[in-house]
Amino acid sequence: MVDTDALLAAYDAQMRMPSGAVPTGLTYERDGPVLRIVGGPVGRIRAPRDVGVTGAGLDRLIARQRDYFRARGQGVEWKLRAHDRPADLPRRLAAAGFVPGEPASVLIGPAEPVAAEPVLPDGVVLRQVSEAEDLRRFADLQTEVFGVDCSWVAADLGARVSADPDLITILLAESGGRVAGAAFAEFCPGTDFVALLGGATLPQWRGRGIYRALIAARARAAVDRNFRLLHVDASPASAPILRRHGFHQITTSTHYEWTPAHA
Template sequence: MVDTGALLAAYDAQMRLPTGAVPTGITHEYDGPVLRIVGGHVGRIRAPRDVGVTGAGLDRLIARQRDHFQARGQGVEWKVRAHDLPPELPERLVAAGFVPQEPSQVLIGFAEKVAAEPVLPAGVVLRRLAAFEDLRRFADLQTEVFGVDCSWVADDLAARVSADPDQLTVLAAQAGDRLVCAAFVDYCPGTDFAALLGGATLPDWRGRGLYRAMIAARAREAVARGFRLLHVDASPASAPILRRCGFHVITTSTHYQWAPEQPLSSGHE
């Protein structure tokens, strides 16, 4: 039996805050218990499991983050897990004008058990992407799959690769001259974890094992670099595949988003 409590404890201890090189143009600023990540496509807030404040103090902490990015003319997202404390954090975020997005399942897998030779359909090859033109094609694929503008992803990945080429591996399945599935793995220095991110498959290529092959390939990369655990924040479409590959659900995560066009609220009394 897998001790999911131990996996959750490892996640809370090691995966709450970003590790590794900070890309050029990005700054990390602490405001009390929370980390404010500034300079990206949107602002991001990361926090320990328990932010340690409640009531009016929590409202002020939330408002400061919102107002900081409002002054920059940017949106901001605050990532909350289902077991985070205090329990009132989600409602306080909503009262401050943040909008919850669709929850993701947080899954963890053992890299050595997941790693395998990727099995690809006939005529499909697996490629590593590093050149900016390929990263732009990666972003275009995500835009096509997700139906929102993901053009910023190319610059984001390029900046991260420039900061530390060994921290990311970007992979794509290519049929002819077309990228049909792509994803990347972020190796988290100083932790047991590699994070599987960005998976996207064209609709007419789904059901052919491409996403499963991408999981296997990224797990092999993680094992080769000495990482023991794999972490994914999975969509409802991806979570069943990951569970069949041996991943274990430990909690859920929800991004609470605020954008400049959203009305501001004074929050709770």
């Protein structure tokens, strides 16, 4: 039996705030209980499960984050989990102009059973990358798959590599020189966790094992570095595959976003 309560407790204790080197070009600023991440294409707010502020004090905390990034001419997103406190935080974020996105399933699984030699379709090779041109190709794939401009991803990945290349593994699955799928893993020092991020596969390659191969390769990298747990904020398309690999849902996460257009 899997103790999902224990997994949730480990997640809350270890995965609420970023760990390791600060990506090049970003700064982390504390404002009471929350961490403000500044310098990216949008601002980001990270918080403990219970921010410990209620009522008018919570409204002021939310407004400060919104107004800080408004002054920079940027949007900001506040990542909220379904079990966060206080219970009226979603309502207060909405009242301040933050708009919720689609919830993702927060899944956790053990790394060792998933770690394996990747099995790829004929003609597909898996390559670890870090050069700027390959990071651009990664971003181009995400733009094509997700249908939104993901060009910023290349700079984001480059900043992570520049800060500490040992804390990130970026993979491209290629066929005939074209990217068919991609994903990366972020190793979280001082924790049990590796975050699996950025997974995307071209429609014509889906159902042929590329996503599973990317999971296996990143799990193997986690085990090689003595991390025992894998974490994913999974889309509805990815969640069933991950569950078949032994991942368990512990909560959901939702990005509440404010942009100048919402003002």
